Amino acid sequence: MSTGISILLYHQIGEEPGKHTNLDCFCSVEEFRLQMEYLRDSKKQVVSLAGAIQRMASNREIKNELVVLTFDDGCERFYDLTFPILNQFGFLCTIYPVAGCLGKPASWGKIQNPDLKILSSKKIRELSDMGVEIGAHTMNHYKLTELRNEVAYQEIYESKDLLQEITGREVNSFSYPHGAYNPTIIKMVEEMEFTNAVSCIEGNAENCRSIFELPRKYITYFDGIEVFKDKIKNNGSKAISTF
Numbered sequence: 001m002s003t004g005i006s007i008l009l010y011h012q013i014g015e016e017p018g019k020h021t022n023l024d025c026f027c028s029v030e031e032f033r034l035q036m037e038y039l040r041d042s043k044k045q046v047v048s049l050a051g052a053i054q055r056m057a058s059n060r061e062i063k064n065e066l067v068v069l070t071f072d073d074g075c076e077r078f079y080d081l082t083f084p085i086l087n088q089f090g091f092l093c094t095i096y097p098v099a100g101c102l103g104k105p106a107s108w109g110k111i112q113n114p115d116l117k118i119l120s121s122k123k124i125r126e127l128s129d130m131g132v133e134i135g136a137h138t139m140n141h142y143k144l145t146e147l148r149n150e151v152a153y154q155e156i157y158e159s160k161d162l163l164q165e166i167t168g169r170e171v172n173s174f175s176y177p178h179g180a181y182n183p184t185i186i187k188m189v190e191e192m193e194f195t196n197a198v199s200c201i202e203g204n205a206e207n208c209r210s211i212f213e214l215p216r217k218y219i220t221y222f223d224g225i226e227v228f229k230d231k232i233k234n235n236g237s238k239a240i241s242t243f
């Protein structure tokens with residue numbers, strides 16, 4: 001049997017893409033349900049991000065394929081569309097809301113998307129109480145590598161601080177906006193006492209070069225169930241960088 005850890009990267013799960021929707025960042029709710037049914041019926045095990053990292057750190061042989069579910073940006077529909085499905089299957093996950101846009105439409109850089117509203121503080125608190133891990137994804141979704149160091153630091157620090165205040169829990173995981181980072185940014189994340197960070201490097205996670213550069217597998221609107229199955233096969237880490 002093949003083994004390995006696939007950390008899946010989703011953004012928006014919705015009924016229909018709107019006219020402003022980036023289809024690379026959208027998955028229809030029907031496809032998402034089919035994907036979750038496949039995970040349930042296969043021999044793969046859906047685990048929390050912390051659980052997968054523990055398995056990686058313990059040097060124990062990973063005996064089957066582990067899948068971790070992550071959702072970037074904190075789309076509001078996560079609350080009423082995505083979470084009920086995950087809850088039905090008993091799957092854990094991590095979400096990374098853009099902390100400067102809570103309760104508002106997405107507005108960062110070139111993205112001005114009235115079709116994409118970000119979760120409110122209240123809903124984030126409720127989801128955290130129901131077992132969803134909340135990770136940080138900065139305040140304003142800038143490419144951290146293009147900011148002055150002090151500004152990048154503030155972007156990361158304030159998002160962690162705000163989400164910890166909202167949830168009353170430690171925020172341990174960080175997701176680099178646009179997958180952009182460099183050694184200076186990694187050092188900041190480590191020094192702020194995050195325990196791990198997810199990237200947009202494509203591939204399996206078990207042999208990653210650092211716990212602060214965890215590879216993921218992007219799921220998009222164009223991925224039918226066969227493409228999905230293929231993506232989560234244990235195909236090793238490819239060193240693709242998106243910055």
Ligand SMILES: [Zn+2]
Pocket residue numbers: 072073137141177178
């Ligand atoms: Zn993002």
